[in-house]
Amino acid sequence: MQIEELRLDGNAVGGILREVFTHEMTNVLATCVGCGSKGRIAELLQYAHPMGVVLRCPTCDRAEVRIVRTSTFYCVDIAGVQLLMTPESVSPATGE
Amino acid sequence: MSSVIKAIPDAVAPPRLEWRVASVVDARDETPRAKTLVLDVPQWPGHRAGQHVDVRLVAEDGYQGQRSYSIASPPEDETVTLTVERLADGEVSPYLVELRPGDGLELRGPIGGHFVWNVAVGGPLLLVGGGSGVVPLMAMLRHYARADAAARAAVPVRLLYSARTADDVFYRAELAQLADQPLVDVVFTFTRGAPPAWTGYRRRIDRAMVEAVSWSPAAAPRAYVCGPTSLVESVATLLVDLGHAASLVRTERFGPTG
């Protein structure tokens, strides 16, 4: 089993992202600090590791978002994200 | 004195994501290995087609298992429907497929803001699913079917569904009915064994199949691809290679088993 077949994407961690950011995050645009590419958090690659959440840039593999959650704390590293931008309008009509 | 108050759309501050105990209203066989669970969720805020719930099982000793399951039902339903395939070495799925009406199940949702579609978004709509990846796509199809005739007439829909064998197909009868609609096409491909007298596809989804089933890039179809990671990544790459704009292709990976 190749590690790459096990990978998921940002969609899969929508729940914990809502816990941390108290906002739906999967359609937020993130700019990678490593290569500058911009994409939705849903499109970041997640290598599902039981020790924590790691979301990587699909272009350069840079870890953009890292989250560890225990029964007593959250630790969140978004140093791999240069900029986060919520969609311009959150309208039921556009679905985004 | 006049003042201008800018209203902040409700959708900017979604309802709190809380764990709730849902109760099973119906549990029926979908395939020999998969069960469809219909759930009554207290204070369910409603959802969009494509979203999922997180399900949590807590054992008496405190051990927890948590998994995500796409919602199979359309937003128009009062109840929330999931379809769960029992994985051979699974920990949560074998428990879920044994649930009976009256049992409780802890879940939170709806979750997801990118892999979502509703009929106002428009089309053409290309849905590509492998295995249980068809579940969120079915929510989109069911939502489409509940829209009024004018809305449906504006959106042609095609589902390309890859399954191992005919026994593994979810929602068979319902898909056959939906395919009767003038603008809906359902195309199956079987990767392990096709039904007798099958004249359709019998292989993994490849470039030729995607090209044949999809509209041309000029039609700018919106594509949603869901299922095992390897299928999702190869289909998304194929669509872009065929000239579709990456921004019109949305993906949701289910991991190795899909």
Added chain:
Amino acid sequence: MADQPFIARGFRRRSPATGDAPRVPPGQYETKDFPVLSAGPTPRTPLSTWDFTIRDTDGRAARWSWDEFQKLPRDNPTVDIHCVTKWSKLGTRWEGVSVDTLLAAAAAQGAGTGPFALAFCDGGYTTNLSLADVTGGKAWVAFGYDGAALPPEHGGPARLLVPHLYFWKSAKWVRGLQFLLSDQPGFWEQLGYHDRGDPWREQRYQGDP
């Protein structure tokens, strides 16, 4: 929201602990599997470009190519390994070069050590260890597992093996040890995991005694 969790009646962990109790640290359960865990894509470093570096606190380095590394005296340790995610695997068989051997060889080339080390790896993973935790027969750079070459998904060409600590310290795809004067948290330690990680004292997170 209820204070008491909703108990899913009849739900239990997939493989309950039935292993050799004194060898399984508190909070762990034994597994016969060897789960593949990774926080990133598999690096695929060709042996022709692979090297291993020991760098001391003054920047002096000793380096071995793959061929040179293969010529070093090797051990075949059989050890129990313990993952912080609660699985333990007993009696795993490895082949590799002891870190003691590497440090002695490095010293001969003029490269010393320091009180702390940061293991660095292909793909960017890091983990921190004290000098005491990598010496005295406690650590190896391993390139063989279970009688065969270490596969890439388990850290091949070579990984660190430090079995007396939680297995996240046994860094996959390791390329060297950078010695430091002060302890620098690595990839998981930055996010709250313990700097040392002794499974017998359940040092899982920062702040655990």
